[in-house]
Amino acid sequence: MQNEPLGSKILSGLTVKSLLAEYPNSFQVMDWDGNFVSVTERFARFLEFEPKEIIGKSIVDFTQEDDKEKTKDTFVNLGDNPNIVNFENRLVTKANEEVWIIWLLIPLRESKIILAFDRDVTIQKDISFEFLLQQQKYKSIFDNLPMGIAITDEKGKIVETNKTARTYFNIQDGELLNRTLNIRKYTLIQPNGTKIYPRNSSLMRALRHKEVIRNLEIGMIKEDKITWFDILATPIPIENFGLAVAFLDITQRRHAEEKIAYMAFFDQLTNLPNRNSLIDKLFPIFEEARRHGNLVGVLAIDLDNFKIINDSRGHDFGDKIIKLVAYRIRESIRVYDLISRQGGDEFTVVLPDLSNERDAAVISESILDAMTHPFVIDGERIFVNISIGIALYPTDGKDSNTLLKNADSALNLAKSQGKNCYVFFTEELQTVVAERLEIENRMRIAIIENQFTLMYQPKIDLYTRKPVGVEALIRWRHPERGLISPNVFIPISEETGMILAIGEWVIKSAIQTMRIWKDEGINDVSMAVNISTKQFKHEKLISTIAENLKLFKVDPHDLEVELTESSVMENADAAVRTMQEIRKLGAKIAIDDFGTGYSSLGYLKKLPISSLKIDRSFVSEITSDKDSKTIIHAVANLAHNLGLSVVAEGAETAEQVELLAESGVDLIQGFFFAKPMTSEDCLHFLKTELGISD
Numbered sequence: 001m002q003n004e005p006l007g008s009k010i011l012s013g014l015t016v017k018s019l020l021a022e023y024p025n026s027f028q029v030m031d032w033d034g035n036f037v038s039v040t041e042r043f044a045r046f047l048e049f050e051p052k053e054i055i056g057k058s059i060v061d062f063t064q065e066d067d068k069e070k071t072k073d074t075f076v077n078l079g080d081n082p083n084i085v086n087f088e089n090r091l092v093t094k095a096n097e098e099v100w101i102i103w104l105l106i107p108l109r110e111s112k113i114i115l116a117f118d119r120d121v122t123i124q125k126d127i128s129f130e131f132l133l134q135q136q137k138y139k140s141i142f143d144n145l146p147m148g149i150a151i152t153d154e155k156g157k158i159v160e161t162n163k164t165a166r167t168y169f170n171i172q173d174g175e176l177l178n179r180t181l182n183i184r185k186y187t188l189i190q191p192n193g194t195k196i197y198p199r200n201s202s203l204m205r206a207l208r209h210k211e212v213i214r215n216l217e218i219g220m221i222k223e224d225k226i227t228w229f230d231i232l233a234t235p236i237p238i239e240n241f242g243l244a245v246a247f248l249d250i251t252q253r254r255h256a257e258e259k260i261a262y263m264a265f266f267d268q269l270t271n272l273p274n275r276n277s278l279i280d281k282l283f284p285i286f287e288e289a290r291r292h293g294n295l296v297g298v299l300a301i302d303l304d305n306f307k308i309i310n311d312s313r314g315h316d317f318g319d320k321i322i323k324l325v326a327y328r329i330r331e332s333i334r335v336y337d338l339i340s341r342q343g344g345d346e347f348t349v350v351l352p353d354l355s356n357e358r359d360a361a362v363i364s365e366s367i368l369d370a371m372t373h374p375f376v377i378d379g380e381r382i383f384v385n386i387s388i389g390i391a392l393y394p395t396d397g398k399d400s401n402t403l404l405k406n407a408d409s410a411l412n413l414a415k416s417q418g419k420n421c422y423v424f425f426t427e428e429l430q431t432v433v434a435e436r437l438e439i440e441n442r443m444r445i446a447i448i449e450n451q452f453t454l455m456y457q458p459k460i461d462l463y464t465r466k467p468v469g470v471e472a473l474i475r476w477r478h479p480e481r482g483l484i485s486p487n488v489f490i491p492i493s494e495e496t497g498m499i500l501a502i503g504e505w506v507i508k509s510a511i512q513t514m515r516i517w518k519d520e521g522i523n524d525v526s527m528a529v530n531i532s533t534k535q536f537k538h539e540k541l542i543s544t545i546a547e548n549l550k551l552f553k554v555d556p557h558d559l560e561v562e563l564t565e566s567s568v569m570e571n572a573d574a575a576v577r578t579m580q581e582i583r584k585l586g587a588k589i590a591i592d593d594f595g596t597g598y599s600s601l602g603y604l605k606k607l608p609i610s611s612l613k614i615d616r617s618f619v620s621e622i623t624s625d626k627d628s629k630t631i632i633h634a635v636a637n638l639a640h641n642l643g644l645s646v647v648a649e650g651a652e653t654a655e656q657v658e659l660l661a662e663s664g665v666d667l668i669q670g671f672f673f674a675k676p677m678t679s680e681d682c683l684h685f686l687k688t689e690l691g692i693s694d
Contacts, residue, residue: 048094064090148247297351297360300407388422455676556586616650636664
């Protein structure tokens with residue numbers, strides 16, 4: 001037994017022995033440090049050695065000198081992070097000839113061995129070298145053009161850039177281009193300040209319709225600075241290429257234009273745009289909203305009883321208040337919202353890209369809330385209230401004058417109703433606000449009276465067709481109004497802060513259910529809970545999870561925390577720290593609604609996550625929208641390359657499930673397999689599907 005070869009000791013009792021017997025010429029076996037444990041006859045002949053001359057030696061011993069360091073680093077990194085790896089290097093045969101090999105390394109964690117598949121690409125490398133020589137002249141001209149150039153394929157993936165473009169977008173020479181017109185590293189904005197959403201961008205439309213674009217101005221936000229480009233895009237009639245995009249930096253020109261415009265269109269006291277400036281910007285905002293089917297909010301804001309302050313304290317004191325009020329309003333709205341001073345104590349705020357009326361109400365409440373804190377002027381605490389009137393495009397008017405007039409009418413109504421409030425121009429929208437306030441009040445009672453409940457929807461493994469997890473979904477069973485949708489009460493709970501109490505209840509209830517199910521024989525089925533943005537940022541999140549896991553004696557590995565893509569990317573550095581704390585507990589993390597936010601791929605690979613959940617909007621369109629299928633397939637490839645599993649939610653038909661399987665999705669969550677169920681019904685479902693008797 002003492003003389004038994006090292007390879008036999010490592011392979012003894014492992015399924016690898018049967019693989020070697022079944023596929024004798026398919027792969028080499030290495031230990032964790034890159035030493036050959038077993039080699040095929042084919043591989044040995046290829047290097048012109050006998051197998052016994054290779055076994056026991058390191059791959060580095062047969063590696064060309066210039067590639068040794070890279071090869072060593074590959075195996076060191078593989079030991080630290082044992083995921084599937086592709087890499088290439090040059091080996092030296094016994095006759096001292098160099099050969100190029102592409103390796104696929106598959107680490108087996110438990111046995112600490114590596115299955116290494118090799119492919120000889122020497123001939124392809126020789127051909128590539130000749131091709132590169134022919135391309136040098138082209139590359140020299142292409143790289144040194146004084147404008148950025150990016151070339152995409154027919155799906156919008158960027159396949160080539162020149163030196164100027166790489167400088168613009170911080171792309172290192174030789175960096176793998178995992179960027180498309182749909183997925184970007186930096187936020188892009190239009191001249192009016194609104195974000196450009198990737199799937200609806202002009203460049204994507206030009207790509208789909210093979211159109212030429214000229215004189216398109218786009219701003220890129222990088223390191224809190226905006227670089228402005230004049231863009232020309234033209235289709236390329238070459239197979240596998242879609243669009244050539246040229247970027248000319250016009251930032252200095254824009255700055256000069258802005259300086260001139262400032263002198264004519266800005267208020268000197270507050271540095272805010274004046275009325276003329278606002279009206280000048282409204283038309284393109286309305287046009288953009290019309291194209292995308294969005295609303296635009298116009299808020300007329302006026303200080304309550306400001307004349308008394310001016311008369312009693314003087315205009316200098318009043319000017320200080322006006323400046324501080326302007327600052328607080330600006331801090332209470334979104335980055336791309338517009339604020340202007342109309343004169344005196346009147347302000348106007350324009351809210352582009354609203355999805356619904358409630359969005360305008362939320363921002364108005366944020367402004368009102370900012371005024372509840374006293375202003376400190378010359379050592380004196382002054383309280384200032386404001387009133388807000390709201391009009392919406394196109395509901396309340398389709399031109400700037402009508403909307404400003406109607407917003408003023410709503411402002412007057414707000415003042416007549418007691419001031420320090422906001423009022424919508426239409427009675428219908430006032431009804432919506434009243435409904436929201438009613439829901440808020442009823443929610444406070446619901447928390448006290450325990451009216452919330454959890455439903456559970458299984459996640460099905462597409463390979464085994466067995467449940468491997470469930471997601472806990474909150475529902476509100478109101479004693480009078482019946483079932484109230486989470487789409488109604490969750491946003492309100494976020495805005496009011498009640499989501500923290502609700503979120504803690506969800507965590508506790510879900511973990512308690514896990515304990516009950518485990519006592520009934522349900523094992524190896526994970527429980528996913530959704531964590532809201534506000535809860536994710538709260539300091540009690542980690543302790544809440546830890547305390548409940550300990551209380552109900554549940555293995556942390558059976559808990560999965562689902563975070564939305566937008567909540568993670570809102571402050572990615574802080575998010576990573578919180579996620580690392582969750583992983584230290586032993587819980588898994590999934591990114592929910594993936595594809596609806598704008599993840600930085602650089603951050604995505606740093607996130608300590610185990611899976612991605614593709615948003616249901618892509619799943620619902622997979623049978624009718626080629627782009628949705630392409631996106632799902634790309635996300636699946638991206639996830640698998642990062643060692644992550646992929647979950648598709650919202651699958652309702654057999655055709656959708658089939659296409660999702662073809663796209664590489666691992667797990668399905670949707671009505672096709674199971675609807676959300678009560679705890680008792682879900683327990684019965686799991687037992688039935690897993691073959692566990694009652």
